[in-house]
Amino acid sequence: MRDSPIGGGGAAPPAQTAAVPLLQVADVTLEYDTPTHVVRATHEVAFDVYAADRLVVLGPSGCGKSTLMKAIAGFIPPTAGQIRLDGQCVTQPGPDRVVVFQEFDQLAPWKTVLQNVTFALLASKKLHKAQAQERALYYLNKVGLSGFVHAYPHTLSGGMKQRVAIARALAMQPRILLMDEPFAALDALTRRKMQEELLQLWDEVRFTLVFITHSIEEAMVVGNRIVLLSPHPGRVRAQVNTHAFGLHDAGSAPFQRTARRIHRLLFEEDAPDSADAVPDEHDNVYWLRPNAKGYFNISV
Numbered sequence: 001m002r003d004s005p006i007g008g009g010g011a012a013p014p015a016q017t018a019a020v021p022l023l024q025v026a027d028v029t030l031e032y033d034t035p036t037h038v039v040r041a042t043h044e045v046a047f048d049v050y051a052a053d054r055l056v057v058l059g060p061s062g063c064g065k066s067t068l069m070k071a072i073a074g075f076i077p078p079t080a081g082q083i084r085l086d087g088q089c090v091t092q093p094g095p096d097r098v099v100v101f102q103e104f105d106q107l108a109p110w111k112t113v114l115q116n117v118t119f120a121l122l123a124s125k126k127l128h129k130a131q132a133q134e135r136a137l138y139y140l141n142k143v144g145l146s147g148f149v150h151a152y153p154h155t156l157s158g159g160m161k162q163r164v165a166i167a168r169a170l171a172m173q174p175r176i177l178l179m180d181e182p183f184a185a186l187d188a189l190t191r192r193k194m195q196e197e198l199l200q201l202w203d204e205v206r207f208t209l210v211f212i213t214h215s216i217e218e219a220m221v222v223g224n225r226i227v228l229l230s231p232h233p234g235r236v237r238a239q240v241n242t243h244a245f246g247l248h249d250a251g252s253a254p255f256q257r258t259a260r261r262i263h264r265l266l267f268e269e270d271a272p273d274s275a276d277a278v279p280d281e282h283d284n285v286y287w288l289r290p291n292a293k294g295y296f297n298i299s300v
């Protein structure tokens, strides 16, 4: 992580040039055993995440996004395939993967903002109290909450609670920050502001992010790469390289064109037509032919 006074190091390499994936999701099938039948949530999902990537998993409701996140976090074992972090098979939860959820009630209501952030640090026994406080204050400052460290969660807005959850997650300095629709319950303006702040924070800290959403626009703004999952059970339909789009591109014609194409890929049964398989002179979108796994890699 960049410019953190507490560990970390130099700037991470550009996401697309790092040779070794930090996280490998290798042909992962996830299932739930219910008393009456087996529910297949994802089918042979495969993608890699590199250091400092902002990888977004995008797909319609019920396609297995949250299940996939739980599996990466180590709460659910794959029925088939493997999830590897730094080459090691993920078999259980660990402090190297921290999840920020959608719900505002993920903070302990009886603890102050500062105590919420220091609690996990102290529980992991890696830091003394003074060090934990120093690190917590550093990340609370990063999310703009220096003035609220002694406040209790019930006195905060939804956006502020999510900022605390993000500070708490980053303070753990995980290998990967997992975010499961973290802004979905916020109003549109706050959601937009939180996307902006998250990108600013990423620019400063360069953490590695896996972010789940079912909003195409949010995926394109937050992600440098998007994995598109088909409806239930989730299979990879395409990977889209969206590093060229930022917060201020949302209204532009290339952004809207790409959003429409992503919509087609997500919701239409057919693969993209042959016109989609060639470079587009107008917006520089490349729709490549299916690879060995049968899905498309698309660069913007």
Ligand SMILES: Nc1ncnc2c1ncn2[C@@H]1O[C@H](COP(=O)(O)OP(=O)(O)OP(=O)(O)O)[C@@H](O)[C@H]1O
Binding pocket: 032, 033, 034, 039, 040, 041, 059, 060, 061, 062, 063, 064, 065, 066, 067, 068, 214, 232
């Ligand atoms: N505990 C469970 N037991 C049985 N089936 C489950 C369980 N949790 C989820 N499922 C099923 O697994 C599939 C994937 O669910 P999941 O919540 O991962 O999808 P999702 O893409 O995150 O959806 P959403 O965007 O609506 O949150 C769905 O068909 C869902 O009904």
